[in-house]
Amino acid sequence: MEKNLTKTDLILIIDDSEDILDFLTEIFSDGYDVVTAEDAEQASAILKNNVIDLIISDIMMPGIDGFEFCQQIKSDIDYCHIPLILLTSKNTYQAQIAGLEVGADAYVQKPFSPEFLLLQVANLLKNRFKVREHFASTPFEDSWITTHLKTDEMFMKKVEEYIHLNIKDTNLEIDQLAYHMNMSRPTFYRKVKAISDVTPKDLVNIVRLKKAAKLIAESDLKLFEVAQMVGYNSQSIFGKNFLKYFGINPLEYASQLKNA
Incomplete structure (x- = not known):
């Protein structure tokens, strides 16, 4: 059974750049519902009041950075099931390893193509759906x-x-x-x-x-x-x-x- 992703999944995008938020919102709004946050504090408030299906977070943010936020999410029983993608301009193996160590489901380097990011999101959501489908079948x-x-x-x-x-x-x-x-x-x-x-x-x-x-x-x-x-x-x-x-x-x- 194929999953109909249109307007059913809610994506939380976190970035302190308004331009990036607008850009990513435009990319995903045709296929998903989107909510945005400028920092980890705003993101935490949104998580408490919404059923989020996937998170995309920049690493470089004021206050709690993307690595720490990811670690918090993946160690919280309430939210650890949510797929999380980290975005970064750091093109180093150390940064990629750090992202994986804190539990990120994917690590995407800037600049990225919209098609590549869309595919990453679709694959992660499809995998989550397969797990849920397995439970019921x-x-x-x-x-x-x-x-x-x-x-x-x-x-x-x-x-x-x-x-x-x-x-x-x-x-x-x-x-x-x-x-x-x-x-x-x-x-x-x-x-x-x-x-x-x-x-x-x-x-x-x-x-x-x-x-x-x-x-x-x-x-x-x-x-x-x-x-x-x-x-x-x-x-x-x-x-x-x-x-x-x-x-x-x-x-x-x-x-x-x-x-x-």
């Missing part, structure tokens, strides 16, 4: 947490482990998960959605259904018993959700396993 894997960022992987595994520990709780809600992760409800919601492309509610449901599929495959439990063990009060709702997610109802799935 691998229901039978033991772990669907596979990402190039260890911080994201650890975050999602911690969430999934908590869901498993409380899987029989029919009232397990986003507030409990957010509290467990020491995050506010809105921040937790944005984080899960950004990494996995599913809501926390859907994530809980997927973990329940994956556990149910495993129980059906590995035990002789009745379907109503399986439903109860994964937190469903209603076998009917369990069956509908199972069919919606796996494309087969629990009874047919169990029958196929027996006949395999």
Whole structure:
């Protein structure tokens, strides 16, 4: 499935030069939504109030420079999943290494061609989409947490482990998960959605259904018993959700396993 990038991704551009901001805004405004900041302080305020999909930051800025800002972003659990491109006029290997060491996803030297920068952005966003798509399309894997960022992987595994520990709780809600992760409800919601492309509610449901599929495959439990063990009060709702997610109802799935 190809991703439609038109007017769906929000890019944050940071540069203390108004001319550069105007130039980059013009480059990206045809395909993306764009917000700009003149320094790291403004950028941090924008991050708190918007769901940013990608950041482009100059290195040479007043106050906190691009290297330090990148390091802050990549060490913050709330924002580390956001791809970040550093722009610089420093044409040295040392500068490139420094950019990679602080976690930059790409390092682009000035002057650059608009086409090259557009391609870098498109590729990074496409990769993020593939990761999110993978989460939603691998229901039978033991772990669907596979990402190039260890911080994201650890975050999602911690969430999934908590869901498993409380899987029989029919009232397990986003507030409990957010509290467990020491995050506010809105921040937790944005984080899960950004990494996995599913809501926390859907994530809980997927973990329940994956556990149910495993129980059906590995035990002789009745379907109503399986439903109860994964937190469903209603076998009917369990069956509908199972069919919606796996494309087969629990009874047919169990029958196929027996006949395999």
